[in-house]
Amino acid sequence: MSGWPDGYGRRILASVDSTLSEAARIAPEIAGPEWILAHTQTAARGRRGRAWSAPTGNFSATLVLPVAEPAQHAALRSFVASLALYDAFVAVSGQSSAFALKWPNDVLLRGGKVAGILLESAGQGHVLSHLAIGIGVNLAAAPSVQDVEAGAVPPVALRTTLGINVTPEAFLDALAVAYANYEAQFRDFGFAPIRTAWMQKAARLNEMIRARTAREEWHGIFREVDADGQLVLETAKGRISVPAADVYF
Numbered sequence: 001m002s003g004w005p006d007g008y009g010r011r012i013l014a015s016v017d018s019t020l021s022e023a024a025r026i027a028p029e030i031a032g033p034e035w036i037l038a039h040t041q042t043a044a045r046g047r048r049g050r051a052w053s054a055p056t057g058n059f060s061a062t063l064v065l066p067v068a069e070p071a072q073h074a075a076l077r078s079f080v081a082s083l084a085l086y087d088a089f090v091a092v093s094g095q096s097s098a099f100a101l102k103w104p105n106d107v108l109l110r111g112g113k114v115a116g117i118l119l120e121s122a123g124q125g126h127v128l129s130h131l132a133i134g135i136g137v138n139l140a141a142a143p144s145v146q147d148v149e150a151g152a153v154p155p156v157a158l159r160t161t162l163g164i165n166v167t168p169e170a171f172l173d174a175l176a177v178a179y180a181n182y183e184a185q186f187r188d189f190g191f192a193p194i195r196t197a198w199m200q201k202a203a204r205l206n207e208m209i210r211a212r213t214a215r216e217e218w219h220g221i222f223r224e225v226d227a228d229g230q231l232v233l234e235t236a237k238g239r240i241s242v243p244a245a246d247v248y249f
């Protein structure tokens with residue numbers, strides 16, 4: 001992969017509180033998709049209000065997309081972004097079998113978490129005005145296992161796991177090209193091909209997993225991701241579709 005995709009802008013910051021916060025600040029003034037890359041974030045956030053470790057050398061970026069569509073449809077871009085991340089990892093490492101996708105939107109490297117995605121959005125009612133896709137990749141360093149929730153997959157870094165040094169800028173080049181390809185596919189053909197491609201790279205498909213929210217927990221065989229991006233589990237009480245949860249192996 002090489003070059004930079006047509007129609008996508010790029011801003012590179014030395015330091016920012018969070019590229020997601022910066023995305024919210026610039027969203028009203030942008031006319032097209034814009035990548036924001038920061039070398040350091042001082043207040044990076046992860047899913048479910050968790051803090052995210054973003055030291056210099058790791059990849060911290062947000063893609064801001066002006067969109068005028070229902071939130072449910074826009075949210076499927078977490079799968080678009082996951083696929084793009086997978087392709088970017090393959091492009092920079094030359095390896096594919098080491099990587100897998102964990103529902104809803106983590107990337108695993110040899111079973112450890114190497115990247116995470118957090119979507120944020122703004123708009124009026126059910127229709128959005130912009131979507132921000134925040135992406136963090138442990139290129140150089142991963143937080144220690146004591147710093148993540150008990151039972152979560154252990155964090156890993158690309159450098160220490162595969163011995164590969166990749167700069168955030170080089171990773172952004174690969175990711176931006178891959179993202180633009182999948183975004184065009186999503187725009188032209190909808191979620192179906194994205195869903196199929198995602199499941200081909202899914203971790204633990206047809207295996208027993210646990211899905212947990214603040215209120216409930218389910219055990220079941222991970223059968224598929226449905227047409228709405230929900231996790232389909234075959235439990236002792238039958239098939240269920242889970243719209244949002246944390247997954248444990």
Ligand SMILES: O=C(O)CCCC[C@@H]1SC[C@@H]2NC(=O)N[C@@H]21
Binds near residue numbers: 137
């Ligand atoms: O919890 C997760 O797995 C999602 C982590 C998302 C982290 C990225 S780093 C760039 C962007 N800015 C943030 O504050 N968070 C996201």
